[in-house]
Amino acid sequence: MSLSIGQVAERTGLSVHALRFYEKEGILANQVHRGPGGRRVYTQQDVDWLRMCIMLRMSGMPVPEIRRYTELVRQGDGNELQRLDILKEHQERVRQQMAQLQECMDLITYKVGKYEDYVNSIASRAIGQ
Amino acid sequence: MSLSIGQVAERTGLSVHALRFYEKEGILANQVHRGPGGRRVYTQQDVDWLRMCIMLRMSGMPVPEIRRYTELVRQGDGNELQRLDILKEHQERVRQQMAQLQECMDLITYKVGKYEDYVNSIASRAIGQ
């Protein structure tokens, strides 16, 4: 099954621009073929790979690092340890990020609680209790 | 107790540049006094406020929204509901962000597991098992 850039944009949520940008940045595991008129032809595999890249990006992996990972995959067997290293390092960063976010969340929740109490106390005073 | 910009930088982790930037952006609850020679003089309150702003930033609240919140606080009593709204909205965004991160984390963890298995299987074959 082959897909146009527009279809891929649709099913990944990336823009057409972003897809071309990603390709230029070298973060497509196997290079995209071209159909008649030089148009890009994607496969389901490309879409799957992109979905993973999106996950990596969403969790803050910078484009150059995704490119490094992609290059390893393109090279084929033999460098699994290096790939593992990249993933583990990123995993650790995500872990820290989540811990940080949780800390922020705690503070925000605390503040929300305080303001809610306050607002409620004002409200009940207003209706005469 | 009054602090210089350098001291505040030290205890907040922000750069001196960033502190001036934040001030210019209007995200300091009470404006910073100036000492002899026009130097900024901060109080512990300022540091506390900055620490909260840092939390908000870290969790992705954009500077303009922190400014809006700051302005409400500067205006004083009476707008607690609006403040609460901002905080709750942000809380929701953080919640979503964490869910997303968790999703990414799950994928990464899955991949790490796969690669670890693979690498281990290679390793044990190498030592003749």
Next chain:
DNA sequence: TCTTGACCTAGAGACGACTCTAGTTCCTAG
């Protein structure tokens, strides 16, 4: 006196990740 170091301002520059523009090609439908 001279130097050092912290501070000041206004404004320019950097960086990452897109996003958009301009000008073109190609296919399909009316």
Next chain:
DNA sequence: CTAGGAACTAGAGTCGTCTCTAGGTCAAGA
């Protein structure tokens, strides 16, 4: 044959958040 729509390229522009530069003030110590 023409209009519309999707695709193409190279490269410029945008956005947010700082970060740095240039040129200056000021106080304290050698």
